[in-house]
Each structure stands twice: as structure tokens, then as C-alpha cells.
Amino acid sequence: DAMVIQNPRYQVTQFGKPVTLSCSQTLNHNVMYWYQQKSSQAPKLLFHYYDKDFNNEADTPDNFQSRRPNTSFCFLDIRSPGLGDAAMYLCATSRDQGGQGKSNQPQHFGDGTRLSIL
Amino acid sequence: QKEVEQDPGPLSVPEGAIVSLNCTYSNSAFQYFMWYRQYSRKGPELLMYTYSSGNKEDGRFTAQVDKSSKYISLFIRDSQPSDSATYLCAMRSRITGGFKTIFGAGTRLFVKA
Numbered sequence: 001d002a003m004v005i006q007n008p009r010y011q012v013t014q015f016g017k018p019v020t021l022s023c024s025q026t027l028n029h030n031v032m033y034w035y036q037q038k039s040s041q042a043p044k045l046l047f048h049y050y051d052k053d054f055n056n057e058a059d060t061p062d063n064f065q066s067r068r069p070n071t072s073f074c075f076l077d078i079r080s081p082g083l084g085d086a087a088m089y090l091c092a093t094s095r096d097q098g099g100q101g102k103s104n105q106p107q108h109f110g111d112g113t114r115l116s117i118l
Numbered sequence: 119q120k121e122v123e124q125d126p127g128p129l130s131v132p133e134g135a136i137v138s139l140n141c142t143y144s145n146s147a148f149q150y151f152m153w154y155r156q157y158s159r160k161g162p163e164l165l166m167y168t169y170s171s172g173n174k175e176d177g178r179f180t181a182q183v184d185k186s187s188k189y190i191s192l193f194i195r196d197s198q199p200s201d202s203a204t205y206l207c208a209m210r211s212r213i214t215g216g217f218k219t220i221f222g223a224g225t226r227l228f229v230k231a
Contacts, residue, residue: 006161043221106150106164107164109161109162114159
């Protein structure tokens with residue numbers, strides 16, 4: 001089945017130790033998103049890639065970076081995790097064409113990576 | 119004021135009841151409206167996707183959009199214990215270069231057998 005796959009499901013890292021979360025998709029969608037979701041809160045968009053173009057949200061800390069080496073894969077790098085970065089990180093994909101709404105499709109999510117900071 | 123408001127619940131109903139979940143919003147530019155279901159420790163799963171005002175039905179689920187009131191609803195008929203989850207509304211508007219999506223904080227639903 002076509003899907004969005006996130007690895008690992010659970011990640012534990014130490015305070016200040018860099019960590020990378022990965023996302024892959026078989027949907028061939030051109031847009032990939034990273035969200036942070038804390039308990040009982042709405043998912044918060046960190047950034048997204050529209051094809052190869054990186055789009056950062058204004059309030060995303062510099063501590064968070066992303067890479068998209070090809071259509072199928074996208075990575076979230078947290079350079080120096082703090083205790084406040086413990087959360088569920090969700091990857092999502094969608095197919096958007098030209099911003100004209102001609103083929104606007106909703107986002108499809110992976111099951112997330114739950115990040116704990118020691 | 120948040121762009122999207124959603125009552126966090128929890129909402130507890132007996133099996134077989136009709137469930138009504140709601141969101142209000144303030145941005146009249148929203149054009150696309152979604153409902154997601156999120157089970158514990160899982161990612162959101164798309165349930166319903168509608169464009170502009172009106173109703174859309176899919177099995178036991180009906181999504182309703184009232185743009186004049188800036189109000190959307192999700193109705194679940196014949197609710198089942200397996201419907202117990204958090205339900206997130208989401209709304210999308212067109213912006214320069216693409217789209218912006220805003221999520222509600224989610225309503226926790228418990229369906230008792």
C-alpha cells in the first residue's frame with residue numbers, strides 16, 4: 001500500500017545531542033511537511049518542501065533543519081535538542097500543483113516519531 | 119483569538135449515539151475543510167475533505183460546512199467503540215505560492231460499549 005513511513009517510531013536522545021528523524025513516501029507527492037505535536041495540542045507546522053523548495057515557518061527555531069535529497073525522502077534534523085523539544089513529530093505529504101487549486105489534495109500523515117529527551 | 123477553535127472535550131457517548139463534533143474559525147479565506155481521526159500514538163488519518171459550503175456524506179460520517187457562520191461539523195452516526203479517538207478539524211486557504219493549513223487542537227471522543 002502506498003503510504004508515509006516514519007522511522008523510528010520512538011527515539012530517545014540526550015539533551016544537546018543531535019538527532020535525525022526520517023520520513024519516506026510511496027505516494028509520489030511533491031509536497032512534504034514536518035509537524036510538531038505536543039500532548040493535547042494541534043499539530044504545529046515547522047516547515048515544508050514544495051518540490052525542492054524549502055519553506056520555513058516564521059516561528060520555527062533555528063535548531064530545526066530539514067533535508068530532502070529526493071522526492072521520496074525527507075529528514076528532520078534537531079541540532080541541539082532541549083527538553084522542550086520532546087514531542088511527536090509528524091511527517092505529511094500532499095500533491096499540490098502550481099498553487100492554483102486545480103489538484104488540491106489534503107495531507108496524508110505518517111504515524112509519527114515520538115521523541116524523548118533525557 | 120485562534121484562527122481555528124475546537125472544544126477539546128472529552129466527549130463521552132454510549133454506543134449507537136449520534137456524535138456531533140464542531141469547529142469555528144475566523145479566517146474567511148479558508149476554502150478547504152478536513153476532518154482527521156487520530157488514535158493514540160498514531161498519525162492523523164484523513165476522514166473527510168470538503169470544499170466550500172454544504173454537506174458531504176461517507177458511510178456513517180457526514181461533514182457539514184457553513185461558511186456564512188464560519189462553522190464546520192462532523193457527524194458520526196451509529197457510533198462504535200472503535201470510533202474512540204481524537205478528531206482534528208483542519209482548514210486550508212490559498213496563499214502566495216501554495217496553501218496554508220491550520221489545525222484545531224482536537225476533540226477527544228469516547229464511545230462506551
